[in-house]
Amino acid sequence: MNAFDALMAHARETQALAQVAGRLGWDQETMMPRGAAPQRGEEMAAMEAVLHARRVDARVADWLAELEGTDLDAPAAAQLRHIRRSHTRASKVPAALAARIARVTSQAQGTWADARGSDDFSAFAPTLEEVIALKREEGQALANGGDVYDAMLSDYEPGTTGAELEAMFGALRPELSALRAAVRDAKAPPTLKGTFDEAAQMKLTRKLARAFGYDMTHGRVDKAVHPFSSGSGLDVRITTRTNPDDPFNCFYSTIHEVGHAAYEQNISRDYLLTPLGEGVSMGVHESQSRIYENQIGRSRAFTGWLFGQMKDTFGDFGIADEDSFYACVNRVSDGYIRTEADELQYNLHVLLRFDLERALMADDLQVADLEAAWNDRFEADFGYPVDKPSNGVLQDVHWSVGLFGYFPTYSLGNVYAGCLHEAMRSALPELDSQLARGDTSAATGWLRDNVQSHGGLYEPREVIARARGAEPSEAPLLAYLKEKFTGIYGL
Amino acid sequence: MNAFDALMAHARETQALAQVAGRLGWDQETMMPRGAAPQRGEEMAAMEAVLHARRVDARVADWLAELEGTDLDAPAAAQLRHIRRSHTRASKVPAALAARIARVTSQAQGTWADARGSDDFSAFAPTLEEVIALKREEGQALANGGDVYDAMLSDYEPGTTGAELEAMFGALRPELSALRAAVRDAKAPPTLKGTFDEAAQMKLTRKLARAFGYDMTHGRVDKAVHPFSSGSGLDVRITTRTNPDDPFNCFYSTIHEVGHAAYEQNISRDYLLTPLGEGVSMGVHESQSRIYENQIGRSRAFTGWLFGQMKDTFGDFGIADEDSFYACVNRVSDGYIRTEADELQYNLHVLLRFDLERALMADDLQVADLEAAWNDRFEADFGYPVDKPSNGVLQDVHWSVGLFGYFPTYSLGNVYAGCLHEAMRSALPELDSQLARGDTSAATGWLRDNVQSHGGLYEPREVIARARGAEPSEAPLLAYLKEKFTGIYGL
Structure with a gap:
């Protein structure tokens, strides 16, 4: 040999x-x-x-x-x-x-x-x-x-530096914080009423998984306390969770994990069980889960179809029409917890952690001052104070298990999702009419061909640059969020 | 170190x-x-x-x-x-x-x-x-x-030889064949009527597993096409199957696998994750699954309790009383397939395979003559001819995957179960009154203390000899089977 x-x-x-x-x-x-x-x-x-x-x-x-x-x-x-x-x-x-x-x-x-x-x-x-x-x-x-x-x-995230991320995130933060403040002053969309049978949630969640191209012959859906996706190649499993008061938690956890799983399932079979046969970085992985969940799954077009599915499954739940449902799905609420945050606020949570952990590692911030630094930063970005450490500096497991450098990949994934969404929209002019029928195949097919199938062939930044036809930038994500939330909130 | x-x-x-x-x-x-x-x-x-x-x-x-x-x-x-x-x-x-x-x-x-x-x-x-x-x-x-x-x-089965098994099995074969022929001429017990909800079977099967001491905090019950037990120490899982026409298949598969699993769960924790921390041989393993399934699970006393459980679960199923139910559970039917055989005929199936595979390995039998040898032997022992190879020489996967020397451990397990049952009965005079209440704790406790807890400490034959207080012999199994089936069939 x-x-x-x-x-x-x-x-x-x-x-x-x-x-x-x-x-x-x-x-x-x-x-x-x-x-x-x-x-x-x-x-x-x-x-x-x-x-x-x-x-x-x-x-x-x-x-x-x-x-x-x-x-x-x-x-x-x-x-x-x-x-x-x-x-x-x-x-x-x-x-x-x-x-x-x-x-x-x-x-x-x-x-x-x-x-x-x-x-x-x-x-x-x-x-x-x-x-x-x-x-x-x-x-x-x-x-x-x-x-x-x-x-x-x-x-x-091989090939990315703290300085690059700092520049990217620095451009996002003031704009997101200002948008978030404007939304907070506007009239809030409606919320769901009633309780939602958990077995029926699981049935619809499996339908959603299939609608997003999840291949059940090479995967399965189970429940877990914290949803995750696991495995590469021919055996890629996802988990979700159910809460009788909040079916969106189940459905959007599923769609998010399907994004991760579809990436693993759609890598070229030539790379099966080789180093190229798995997602190339956490950021690119998160770009897939986020674009499935948000740019596609929470779009006006797709939520129109989901509204019908939910009415068929659960009957009346207090939402009058598709537009109200779209606003309800994308409702921005006060909250301390990153994992429960909406699309608009999520990155503010991450940026806070990125700055703090980088300062900790550089010895510019001491652990003794960490709680106060967290609370000051939170209030500056969100407009209200942290009420207790479990809602603040103690909320995430990451630092306790030594995950430093991991948090920023969440926001980098959102930035990459913004780039991909922009490019996908211009490549697929009929996208909204397809999504309105619950048909994601053009969108997921575009992502498969331009990102997922490559596996580890290109470096992370290069995958996105090739798909976008330009270097990655935070600008598309910001433009998308502004347009979306000024629309929903009538700003 | x-x-x-x-x-x-x-x-x-x-x-x-x-x-x-x-x-x-x-x-x-x-x-x-x-x-x-x-x-x-x-x-x-x-x-x-x-x-x-x-x-x-x-x-x-x-x-x-x-x-x-x-x-x-x-x-x-x-x-x-x-x-x-x-x-x-x-x-x-x-x-x-x-x-x-x-x-x-x-x-x-x-x-x-x-x-x-x-x-x-x-x-x-x-x-x-x-x-x-x-x-x-x-x-x-x-x-x-x-x-x-x-x-x-x-x-x-370390320490056992083909010659020893030949002597043991040679003493069993004519007696079993004669008993089988006598039973075949007698009036058959009743059969179950109706269909049995599969979810209800699974619920009762979990109750049975617990009744036999299966520890669910260190195990779980799932379904599989061919039931099995898997794992040692703190994670010992079993599977079972359901058939709406035949709840006994589910219940006795479960009890059998619980016998295997309890062995693994009850080994001294001092031996956890060491070579002593797993069942010592296939024969001793099978002695546990068989004594749980047959000598305990198909006893008159225990089936009396099971009859009540099944009536509570399924209502009327065409069996009038405990005695009829006991006969029904232990019904001896014609059949070609080892895995479906009753307690009386099972060993005849195994002895046939033992003799044939030993002859194959010794070059005393050629593959070209194997099918005819199988068919001749089957008719001699069971009294009717094999109708097709899938009911005969092709029925078991074992030889195709290279398992030679494995079959006899099934019957050795039954012989060992016979020895253990005899010793357990004399140690536990109140056993039947306990089993009649669905309480197996004395029986399973005796097996735990005398067999299971030792794990790999003693050689297989020694474990049984120590528990019995005498060298293993086929005599107790034969005496037990004769008494049981002459009783049920009024011979």
């Missing part, structure tokens, strides 16, 4: 094992018996050890060295780029540090949950300091003298 | 990975999307490669050599015995042969299924010859000059 074939065979087996580890995670959130948790911890750790050993395997470095300078076609070169990145990343972090981070963050998650339960940031602060110190040490190992936060970012 | 701790840490991680691989199998039969099969094949193969590499790891041999002659307590010595056996077994079979067997049997299963579908043994015969040749080669590698069939047996 030549070096390329040997390397790819090794990579393929690693990808297969990574799929197994991922499915353990799915099982844990959907099927696992309650009492199995301690054993599951050991099973996951054993899988992680196997995967780590494969990533740092010295033969990988040998094969890569042997292939240095070889003339390869674009997919083969991209495979090598991914393998090299993963090998280098895994090799840079000392095993002892990686083990310590795993141990500390595993305990820190419990400490965070307790602190959130008792609404006491000071109970979490010492643990957070320890996590930050360890993650900074890891970042320094990865950065090789470069910017620590950028090194962290590259785990989730 | 000393050699023992290092060896055990390695073994523990291997056990954890084996649990992961096992859960993939569970997922495949219960949850996996249909289209995921090709990817799943690669995932399973990757896990198998990881497990194989760990079993043949040269460090294992070094640690074992270093520990040779060390004074260890009984559990530690037993751990080493299991690790040594697994390492030796994996090291004896050349990797190329193992790979060839995996490839050929994977295809052979499809060939067998097609041949069964078209009722044409000749379409399967060449493939079976190839499988037998490969398995014989593997057996020779394992046997080191000893008996090939005994080497195969030791994969499933």
Whole structure:
């Protein structure tokens, strides 16, 4: 076997094992018996050890060295780029540090949950300091003298820097905050009335999943406390949740996760179980979930069709017509919680976290000052104060488990979704009349061909630039949000 | 770390990975999307490669050599015995042969299924010859000059030989065949009337599982085409099936699988994720599933309670009283299929397979003569001829996937169950009055303490001998079956 074939065979087996580890995670959130948790911890750790050993395997470095300078076609070169990145990343972090981070963050998650339960940031602060110190040490190992936060970012969004994001997000923030203030002063749209049978929600949610092109022969829909999508290739599963008072939570969780899952399902089968065979970055992934959920799923045209589906399923629920339903779906409400935020406010939540975590990593902000910094920033952006830490600095699990550099990919995904939406609209002039019939095939087909099918072939920014025909920018997202919400709120 | 701790840490991680691989199998039969099969094949193969590499790891041999002659307590010595056996077994079979067997049997299963579908043994015969040749080669590698069939047996039932089984089964066969003939001439008990709601079956089946001590916080019940139990320690899942015409299929599949699962759940937690932390052999495993299903679950006392449960659940189903219900549950019917056979006939099906597969391996029987040999033997033991190969030589998947030496463990399990039942009855004089209330706790507690909790501590035969207070024998099973069926059939 030549070096390329040997390397790819090794990579393929690693990808297969990574799929197994991922499915353990799915099982844990959907099927696992309650009492199995301690054993599951050991099973996951054993899988992680196997995967780590494969990533740092010295033969990988040998094969890569042997292939240095070889003339390869674009997919083969991209495979090598991914393998090299993963090998280098895994090799840079000392095993002892990686083990310590795993141990500390595993305990820190419990400490965070307790602190959130008792609404006491000071109970979490010492643990957070320890996590930050360890993650900074890891970042320094990865950065090789470069910017620590950028090194962290590259785990989730290779090729993007904090400075780029700062410029992008800096342009968004004042405009979003002003739009949000204007909407707050306007008359609010109606809300849903009544309760919505949960079995009927699940039935309609499966119909919605199929309407957005989710392939049930290579996936399945279950319930989970926090909806997620899991797996690549031929086995991509989603979860959703139901609440009898809020069917939108179920439907838009489903559509969001279908966006993630469709990306994984639609990658070229040539890349199955190879490093190119999964979504290229968190930001591009989020662009798919968000454009499915928001630009398509919450559009005037599609919500017109959904209104009919909901009336057929649930009868009268206090909304008179399609226009009122569209406004109801897109209602902007006060709220502290990122995961419950509407399309207009969501990015303000993320931008806040990006600035704070970057300052923490640069040692420009101390944990002792974090709660006050959070509360000041929240009030400045949203116009009202945080009432308690569980609605503020303690609301997200991310920092407790060491996820720094992850938050900004949510907003980057929205920015990318804005770019893609603009390009898709100009390519598909009949889109609204299709969506009004519940037919998303042109939209999802365009995304499949221009983004999803490529998998890891291009770098994240390049995927978007190729689909858009121009470099990514926050401008389309901003224009879209302004037009949408000034329309709904009659501003 | 000393050699023992290092060896055990390695073994523990291997056990954890084996649990992961096992859960993939569970997922495949219960949850996996249909289209995921090709990817799943690669995932399973990757896990198998990881497990194989760990079993043949040269460090294992070094640690074992270093520990040779060390004074260890009984559990530690037993751990080493299991690790040594697994390492030796994996090291004896050349990797190329193992790979060839995996490839050929994977295809052979499809060939067998097609041949069964078209009722044409000749379409399967060449493939079976190839499988037998490969398995014989593997057996020779394992046997080191000893008996090939005994080497195969030791994969499933360490310490047992074909000669021992031949003696045991030889004593059973004429007696069972004669009893079966006598029953066939007697008046048949009544059958169930009506259809039985499948959701109600599942509800009652969960109640039955709990009544037999299945721990739902460390397990779950799902449906599968072929019921099975899966996993060890803190995550032991079972499956069952429903048929609206035959609720007994559901209930007794569940009780059978609970027997397997309770064994795994009740092993001492000291052995969790170690080689001692799983059932010690197929035969001992089957003794648990069979004693739960038959000696307890189909007893006069327990079926009296089940009759009331079924009446409460389904109303009238054409059975007048507890005695008729007991006879109905234990009805002996003509039939060709092993997996559908009643307690009386089941072993005759297995003994037939044992004799034929042993002759095949010893080259005393050729594949060309197998179908005729099967049909002759069936008619001799059951009193009527086989009508077609799918009801005869093609009915079981086992040989196509290379399982030789596996069949006899089913009957060995029944023999062991007979021994355990005799001992349990004399230890628990109040057993019937407890079972008549649906209370199995004394019976399952006795089995837990005398068999299940030991896990792999003792060799299979020793577990049964210790529980019985005497060497295993087929006599108690035979006495039990004679008493039971002469009673039911008034012989």
